[in-house]
Amino acid sequence: MGALMLQGTGSDVGKSVLVAGLCRALANRGLTVRPFKPQNMSNNAAVTDDGGEIGRAQATQAIACRARPSVDMNPVLLKPQADRTSQLIVHGRMRGTLTTGNWRQAREPLLPEVLASFRRLQDQADIVVVEGAGSPAEINLRGGDIANMGFARAAGVPVVLVGDIDRGGVIAAIIGTRAVIDADDAAMIRGFLINKFRGDPALFADGYRAIEARAGWRGFGVVPWIAEAAGLPSEDAVVLERHAPQAQARLVVACPITPRISNFDDLDPLKLEPGVEVMMIPPGRAIPAEAALILLAGSKSTIADLAFVRAQGWDIDIKAHVRRGRPVLGLCGGYQMLGRRIADPHGIEGPAGSVDGLGLLDVETVLTGDKALRQVTGEARGARFAGYEMHVGETSGPDTARPLARFEDGRPDGAARADGLVAGCYVHGLFGMAEQRAAWLGVASSGPDHALAVDAALNAIAATLEAHVDIDGLIRLSEQQ
Incomplete structure (x- = not known):
């Protein structure tokens, strides 16, 4: 009945992929695992067995756990309809429309429902792997938060902070997060992961040690760029901005x-x-x-x-x-x-x-x-x-x-x-x-069924994490929840 939460230094640092890969790695070790995201914002959703809807990433993470998707895995889902308006989905069902003007007041009352979903998943699993949203460094959104530190502190779940080295500035991003969040939030963070590293990890050894020394958090590993992540279903619209044409497209x-x-x-x-x-x-x-x-x-x-x-x-x-x-x-x-x-x-x-x-x-x-x-x-x-x-x-x-x-x-x-x-x-x-x-x-298809391709990608991501991440240490950390 342990739990661990991955939060990020920003959006699109790879939290969803790392949670999916960690879920599969833990499942491959024989553990009963469940994914959880307190609050998601996405117009890519999936339907659960009981006729509810959750974020696409949580459905993929359920597959990683070899479990059926459940509305408890993503109790609050926001589906943007316009620049300032989103449809609110709670426990898989539409519960009205929110605007930027009333979201802060509306979200805090949802925390008991979020915690109830989390406790139900804990009752089913050896470990629950939780994904944050955005970044805890967005301190302007901290009041009434249910997605990051608001949830972590209410549930008592230890946090590992993920930084994306591919976008640059990862040392400042992690240490800067430590600098801007309050002391009680910082106490929930027990370590960090470096994600999307290209090249020889030894080249980052000094930077890794500098983060440990300045932030006071231990490192759990440097994750290389994982090409197989492209085989997972898309959730974030940012992928639409990346087009890689095929050389000989028929x-x-x-x-x-x-x-x-x-x-x-x-x-x-x-x-x-x-x-x-x-x-x-x-x-x-x-x-x-x-x-x-x-x-x-x-x-x-x-x-x-x-x-x-x-x-x-x-x-x-x-x-x-x-x-x-x-x-x-x-x-x-x-x-x-x-x-x-x-x-x-x-x-x-x-x-x-x-x-x-x-x-x-x-x-x-x-x-x-x-x-x-x-x-x-x-x-x-x-x-x-x-x-x-x-x-x-x-x-x-x-x-x-x-x-x-x-x-x-x-x-x-x-x-x-x-x-x-x-x-x-x-x-x-x-x-x-x-x-x-x-x-x-x-034409005659020469590709696999998509479900088989996703499963193969999850296994490849899990194998990469086993090779580059201290998963035993993450399990021990989860037991401190």
Whole structure:
């Protein structure tokens, strides 16, 4: 019943990957492990067995533990809808909308529910590995905090601070964190990890000792750059800014990046296919004419993102693509955009109203207050799939008479145009199985099922941590909780 928390000197220092790798390493040692993140902010989410939703990273960390995802693993999830507005998910269920103006007052009352989830996981496990959010050095956010030191102190969980050496300034980042947080918070930190090191770790020996001397915390290791981390599902939108084109891409799958794009990890399995390049199109760039498939991903604010598509001229690119006889697929919010009309009469995702869609499918969508959250299996394009639904809205119209997908229970989902060039559905995770990818790419798949690729990546990350991190020391530290 031990516990350990990884916090970071900043966002995107690799906490999620390290927690996942540590969970798998501990599970490989025969321990019963559970992941936990008190509060997450992400529009990439996963559906649990009991029909709730949690952050994608916590679902991946559950897989690392060889456990089923549970809403207790991420009791508070914020899903941004606009620059100052987020949907609040508590224990997997929508509990309203928060703004930057009321979040500080709203979060502190959630701490008892966060602690209840943590205690339930402790009852199930030998060790709970906790992931912080952002950084404890953001002292302007300390009041009412439930994500970092507010949780650590309330639960009595020792903390290890993670610094990212690849971005530079890691010595100042760790020592600086020690300098700005208060003494009681600093007392919760028992050590540090250096992450994303490229080259010979011996070159950092003096810096490592300097951190230990100046911060007063012991080091638990220097983690090298782990290439296999790219094989884990995407959660943070920062990955959308990094595009590495393939030298000899046979097929290009293009996906426009809208401001409230969600569940873009749906595209990750396509990257497993040799010769397939997943090209995320940033604002200001046209969708390339050579794209074999355009994919419109999900959205947390469909009407606003549709307006952005038009403002970028991507609607013109998409329609030209169809005229050239090439396919377009919309998933969830992207499916809704392809229809004739989208109505939000109750202002669920933004101001109440309705807009014309792209008109490429003869369907209409009405956004409703009921949220579909369920895991699904079935068949699309003659191939199997396993995924999940996570959406508000009901879509109807003549093209739904040609459903893109059919679930195992017989329910149809989605729609397709008569010529088959334009289609959409509400299934997230559609491309996870190799045979489903082959059905869309028009070639025999040579990549593995996505679940197998993720499992292999987790094992590789765990092996790297075993070689470079004092895991025995981390276990002993967790027992001090």
